Amino acid sequence: MWMKEYIEGLLSFSLRMAVVLIPLLTLLEVAKERWEGRRWRGFSWVLSPEGTVALLAGLIFGILYGAGVIIASLRQERVKGREALAVVGFLSLFHAVFEDTLLFVAAGADPLAITVPRLILAAALFVLLMYLPGRPTSSS
Amino acid sequence: MDKIKAGVKGYLELLLFLLPVYTLVFFLQRWGVLEGLAAKAEPFMGFVGLPGEAALVIILGNFVNLYAALGAVAGLGLSSREVTILALMLLLSHNQILEGAVILRVRRGFLALAPLRFVVSVLAAHVLHPYL
Numbered sequence: 040m041w042m043k044e045y046i047e048g049l050l051s052f053s054l055r056m057a058v059v060l061i062p063l064l065t066l067l068e069v070a071k072e073r074w075e076g077r078r079w080r081g082f083s084w085v086l087s088p089e090g091t092v093a094l095l096a097g098l099i100f101g102i103l104y105g106a107g108v109i110i111a112s113l114r115q116e117r118v119k120g121r122e123a124l125a126v127v128g129f130l131s132l133f134h135a136v137f138e139d140t141l142l143f144v145a146a147g148a149d150p151l152a153i154t155v156p157r158l159i160l161a162a163a164l165f166v167l168l169m170y171l172p173g174r175p176t177s178s179s
Numbered sequence: 180m181d182k183i184k185a186g187v188k189g190y191l192e193l194l195l196f197l198l199p200v201y202t203l204v205f206f207l208q209r210w211g212v213l214e215g216l217a218a219k220a221e222p223f224m225g226f227v228g229l230p231g232e233a234a235l236v237i238i239l240g241n242f243v244n245l246y247a248a249l250g251a252v253a254g255l256g257l258s259s260r261e262v263t264i265l266a267l268m269l270l271l272s273h274n275q276i277l278e279g280a281v282i283l284r285v286r287r288g289f290l291a292l293a294p295l296r297f298v299v300s301v302l303a304a305h306v307l308h309p310y311l
Contacts, residue, residue, distance in 0.1 A: 143266035
C-alpha cells in the first residue's frame with residue numbers, strides 16, 4: 040500500500056520538523072531583536088570586535104539569516120582581509136549550529152558525529168587562513 | 180506571542196518547500212526513475228560509503244538547500260547511518276548558490292571557499308564513514 044507509506048512518511052516527517060523548527064525559529068526571532076548594535080570583546084586576543092560579531096552571528100543565525108550582520112561587520116575598514124577570510128572560512132564549514140544540526144538529528148543523524156568533525160575542520164581552516172604565511176588578501 | 184507566530188509561519192513556509200520535494204522523490208523512487216541515476220552514481224557514492232540514490236540528496240542540498248535535501252532523505256527512506264554520513268557532508272557543504280552570494284559580498288576573492296567546502300565534505304565523509 041503506497042498510500043499508507045506515503046502519508047505515514049509525510050506525517051512523521053512534518054511532525055519531526057515542527058518539533059525542531061517552531062521553537063527554534065521562535066527563539067531565533069527573539070534573539071535577533073536583541074542583537075542589534077552589540078559588540079563583543081571576548082575574542083580580542085584573536086579577533087576584532089567586528090570579526091567577533093560576524094562570527095557569532097554566523098554561528099547562531101547562519102550565513103543567510105546572519106548575512107546582513109556578517110557582511111556589514113566584515114566590510115568595516117578595521118577588519119583586515121586575512122581576518123575576514125578566516126572568519127568566512129570558518130563559517131563556511133560551521134554555521135547555524137542549532138538549526139542545521141537539529142534538523143538532521145530529527146531526521147535520524149548522530150549529533151556528535153556530525154558536530155565534532157565539523158568544528159575541528161572549521162577551526163583548522165580558521166588557523167590555516169589566519170596564520171599561514173601567504174599573499175595578503177586585498178580589501179574589497 | 181508575535182514571535183511564536185513568526186516561528187510557526189517560518190515552519191509553514193519551509194514545509195511548503197519540503198513537501199513537494201518529499202512527494203517528488205517518493206514517487207521518482209517508487210516508479211524506478213531514480214534507479215538509472217543511482218546506478219551511474221554508485222561508484223562515486225561508494226567513495227563516501229553511501230548508496231547511489233543518495234547522490235540526489237547531495238545534489239539537492241548543494242544546489243538548492245538543506246530543506247530540499249531533508250525532503251529527499253525522507254522520501255528515500257535511508258538508514259540512520261546513511262543519514263549521519265549525508266548530514267556530515269551536507270552540513271559542511273550546502274546551499275552553495277545563496278551562501279556563495281553572501282560570501283562573495285564580503286570580499287570578492289572569497290568565492291574560492293565554495294568549491295573548497297564541497298571538497299572538504301567529500302574527503303571528510305571518505306575518511307570518517309567507516310567509523311559511522
